[in-house]
Amino acid sequence: MQEANPDDRVVTVDVYRDNALADQFVAADKYVIVTPMWNLGVPPMMKAYIDAIMAVGKTFRYTEKGPIGLLTNKKAVHIHARGGFYSEPPMKEFDFANRYIESVLRFMGVTEVHSVICEGHEHLPDKADEIFEAAIAKARELARAF
Ligand SMILES: Cc1cc2nc3c(=O)[nH]c(=O)nc-3n(C[C@H](O)[C@H](O)[C@H](O)COP(=O)(O)O)c2cc1C
Helix, strand or coil: CCCCCHHHHHHHHHHHHHCHHHHHHHHCCEEEEEEECECCECCHHHHHHHHHHCCECCCEEEECCEEEECCCCCEEEEEEEECCCCCCCCHHHHCCCHHHHHHHHHHCCCCEEEEEEEECCCCCHHHHHHHHHHHHHHHHHHHHHC
């Protein structure tokens, strides 16, 4: 096994300790989060980003009654592509990507959370164009009021 480069470790620790990404997230009014589904969840880079922005005292805090989000008066949209269908049972329970992103945003206090789901284009390749067009139309409609 290759030894970790000590310089890489320092950079990683600094990103989390300095809360730079959390500060940047707090400063924004609106969030547009775009992810594919990878193996039922989000890509690991997105998970690492969420680990950096979910910072106690920045985006949420603990109270006697449990955690509360600190991001008030913000809105978000998750634009999410996945090759199969997960909007309806029985596959719905396997969606750990859109549900995770929506939950994380709500946990941090964002109450207005939208999703644009582009799904099934690999399951039904003949309908891929139709599926893309429907998702683009939904994104355009949402953008008008976002
Ligand atoms: C590593 C990897 C894992 C994937 N896992 C899933 C999956 O679990 N479910 C699914 O429906 N599609 C899965 N896909 C397909 C992608 O979600 C799909 O191709 C999507 O359109 C990718 O978005 P993009 O074209 O914006 O990159 C996977 C693709 C890759 C590369």
